[in-house]
Amino acid sequence: xxxxxxxxxxxxxxxxxxxxxxxxxxxxxxxxxxxxxxxxxxxxxxxxxxxxxxxxxxxxxxxxxxxxxxxxxxxxxxxxxxxxxxxxxxxxxxxxxxxxxxxxxxxxxxxxxxxxxxxxxxxxxxxxxxxxxxxxxxxxxxxxxxxxxxxxxxxxxxxxxxxxxxxxxxxxxxxxxxxxxxxxxxxxxxxxxxxxxxxxxxxxxxxxxxxxxxxxxxxxxxxxxxxxxxxxxxxxxxxxxxxxxxxxxxxxxxxxxxxxxxxxxx
Amino acid sequence: xxxxxxxxxxxxxxxxxxxxxxxxxxxxxxxxxxxxxxxxxxxxxxxxxxxxxxxxxxxxxxxxxxxxxxxxxxxxxxxxxxxxxxxxxxxxxxxxxxxxxxxxxxxxxxxxxxxxxxxxxxxxxxxxxxxxxxxxxxxxxxxxxxxxxxxxxxxxxxxxxxxxxxxxxxxxxxxxxxxxxxxxxxxxxxxxxxxxxxxxxxxxxxxxxxxxxxxxxxxxxxxxxxxxxxxxxxxxxxxxxxxxxxxxxxxxxxxxxxxxxxxxxxxxxxxxxxxxxxxxxxxxxxxxxxxxxxxxxxxxxxxxxxxxxxxxxxxxxxxxxxxxxxxxxxxxxxxxxxxxxxxxxxxxxxx
Numbered sequence: 001x002x003x004x005x006x007x008x009x010x011x012x013x014x015x016x017x018x019x020x021x022x023x024x025x026x027x028x029x030x031x032x033x034x035x036x037x038x039x040x041x042x043x044x045x046x047x048x049x050x051x052x053x054x055x056x057x058x059x060x061x062x063x064x065x066x067x068x069x070x071x072x073x074x075x076x077x078x079x080x081x082x083x084x085x086x087x088x089x090x091x092x093x094x095x096x097x098x099x100x101x102x103x104x105x106x107x108x109x110x111x112x113x114x115x116x117x118x119x120x121x122x123x124x125x126x127x128x129x130x131x132x133x134x135x136x137x138x139x140x141x142x143x144x145x146x147x148x149x150x151x152x153x154x155x156x157x158x159x160x161x162x163x164x165x166x167x168x169x170x171x172x173x174x175x176x177x178x179x180x181x182x183x184x185x186x187x188x189x190x191x192x193x194x195x196x197x198x199x200x201x202x203x204x205x206x207x208x209x210x211x212x213x214x215x216x217x218x219x220x221x222x223x224x225x226x227x228x229x230x231x232x233x234x235x236x237x238x239x240x241x242x243x244x245x246x247x248x249x250x251x252x253x254x255x256x257x258x259x260x261x262x263x264x265x266x
Numbered sequence: 267x268x269x270x271x272x273x274x275x276x277x278x279x280x281x282x283x284x285x286x287x288x289x290x291x292x293x294x295x296x297x298x299x300x301x302x303x304x305x306x307x308x309x310x311x312x313x314x315x316x317x318x319x320x321x322x323x324x325x326x327x328x329x330x331x332x333x334x335x336x337x338x339x340x341x342x343x344x345x346x347x348x349x350x351x352x353x354x355x356x357x358x359x360x361x362x363x364x365x366x367x368x369x370x371x372x373x374x375x376x377x378x379x380x381x382x383x384x385x386x387x388x389x390x391x392x393x394x395x396x397x398x399x400x401x402x403x404x405x406x407x408x409x410x411x412x413x414x415x416x417x418x419x420x421x422x423x424x425x426x427x428x429x430x431x432x433x434x435x436x437x438x439x440x441x442x443x444x445x446x447x448x449x450x451x452x453x454x455x456x457x458x459x460x461x462x463x464x465x466x467x468x469x470x471x472x473x474x475x476x477x478x479x480x481x482x483x484x485x486x487x488x489x490x491x492x493x494x495x496x497x498x499x500x501x502x503x504x505x506x507x508x509x510x511x512x513x514x515x516x517x518x519x520x521x522x523x524x525x526x527x528x529x530x531x532x533x534x535x536x537x538x539x540x541x542x543x544x545x546x547x548x549x550x551x552x553x554x555x556x557x558x559x560x561x562x563x564x565x566x567x568x569x570x571x572x573x574x575x576x577x578x579x580x581x582x583x584x585x586x587x588x589x590x591x592x593x594x595x596x597x598x599x600x601x602x603x604x605x606x607x608x609x610x611x612x613x614x615x616x617x
Contacts, residue, residue, distance in 0.1 A: 157354055163323055164356040164414075166343040168370035168421060178369075182360040 033231030050221055050228030059217035062130055067199035070137040071192045074145045083180050086153045087162060100146035103139050108204035111136060130211045137199050144194040152187025190247050197240055274299035274457030275425050280329035282315050289315040291481040300455040304468035307478035313461045317429050322346050333424050349418030353430040355410045357402035363413050364398040370421035388416035391450060408439035428460040444471055465505050477501045499615045502543045509586040511542040524582030525560045529612045539617040548611020549588035552604040559604030567599055580605055
């Protein structure tokens with residue numbers, strides 16, 4: 001009995017240690033971002049000052065556009081590519097998986113330098129226009145986009161479903177959009193969310209290319225209003241957690257078959 | 267002026283290879299309009315490749331495929347107007363039963379009214395009207411395959427292709443759905459190509475059965491002909507059980523290590539080594555010493571419901587199986603018996 005308890009106590013200690021490791025910084029962040037500097041309760045003053053600072057709206061709007069653009073670009077590129085690989089060249093999937101994780105290994109600085117060398121002459125807008133960051137963000141998000149869509153495609157019998165659709169008269173685009181996409185919708189939602197999170201959180205590329213994105217704005221503000229920047233960071237994390245919860249909840253509903261589509265509903 | 271009637275489906279010299287493996291070796295096959303033909307064979311014999319080539323999912327290396335006289339060889343799968351039911355459950359998980367059935371009509375741009383009414387009719391045909399608002403995961407395997415059948419039929423296909431649609435179902439459901447497929451096929455008069463490795467399934471519902479081996483069509487004919495007059499040992503073995511006895515041709519029969527057996531040996535030279543193939547139901551058990559019988563001892567009985575399978579060791583080294591109606595074979599247990607082979611269920615093949 002004693003020997004049985006020992007591992008349990010050990011496990012409990014590890015869980016508590018991990019919880020402390022994660023929770024204490026959270027509590028510290030809340031205290032630093034929202035507590036009154038001289039004590040005596042909490043306040044939203046720092047974050048309100050942040051929101052009213054010059055450039056907040058512009059930076060938020062730029063990041064929102066980049067998030068939308070990155071998500072659209074990533075999904076448009078990766079969904080047909082991965083569906084095609086699964087259907088026609090499944091043997092190449094391991095090689096593509098290796099390629100997909102390269103952005104983990106390549107630092108953003110190297111990515112920007114590479115893009116500068118490659119595109120300065122043919123497509124300088126990539127380095128000048130803010131929209132030019134979309135392909136770079138899509139590369140940074142590639143490991144997450146790939147994994148999310150790949151998991152979705154592995155969860156369905158994509159070959160049989162697409163052959164059934166083709167046999168019933170669906171063209172390739174219709175097969176993709178009327179059969180494959182609706183059946184991996186939760187994975188796409190997850191991929192979209194991760195792209196949004198990356199587009200909002202990415203700092204290095206924006207900073208090197210001199211674009212005032214949301215994260216660049218927060219970093220700049222950290223010098224003048226460190227409490228506000230910390231509070232904003234905390235809110236971003238809470239937003240991320242809430243969205244993850246939403247995706248997870250949709251995923252459960254999807255498995256229960258309650259997310260519905262109708263051929264007659266139009 | 268003569269009116270030519272085109273066959274429902276025709277494969278002319280269809281060949282398909284995967285790397286070094288020949289999946290189909292110049293396959294010729296013709297289905298009359300409204301005919302139900304089964305392709306039967308072991309795994310890897312090419313039957314599914316043939317079906318997929320007809321559906322447009324595999325592009326043949328050579329040969330042509332005609333549907334009602336029109337060459338569809340270069341047509342994409344989406345334009346071929348063929349209804350297909352797959353081995354694995356293929357209903358679209360995000361759509362309800364009725365939306366699944368209406369999918370093909372939606373792809374053809376039919377109005378919602380037409381889609382709803384046609385899908386409703388098809389569901390009635392397969393007896394699943396009450397489940398129209400359910401999703402695939404709420405149905406049993408048998409129900410899913412019925413819906414898949416309704417979905418395939420809803421587009422009024424020129425050919426119905428069935429790729430082992432019953433193999434994932436349990437025995438009782440399989441038999442019920444098998445009969446239902448045949449009933450619906452007869453009602454609609456649709457040309458149907460059915461692929462299976464289950465000989466009983468193929469024999470029971472087909473107008474003709476084609477037995478395939480190594481990418482070739484070994485034999486095609488009415489089920490009774492394929493069973494009773496197999497053209498090769500492979501067909502005889504694959505379609506039902508068969509006893510194989512080695513021997514040499516003599517006048518009027520075959521000499522085996524256990525004695526002489528009377529069997530038609532037309533066209534075979536005396537002294538030629540042959541294989542004598544005998545169906546278990548053609549092995550007659552009589553009393554020891556009866557005229558024209560070989561003597562053997564019963565070594566085992568296996569009760570199979572309608573028949574009992576009797577294992578007999580014939581003196582001289584030949585072992586055979588005999589099917590005896592009902593449980594009457596019990597009386598032979600452990601004793602000696604006379605064995606005679608019915609010529610109608612016995613075939614000779616050069617060794």
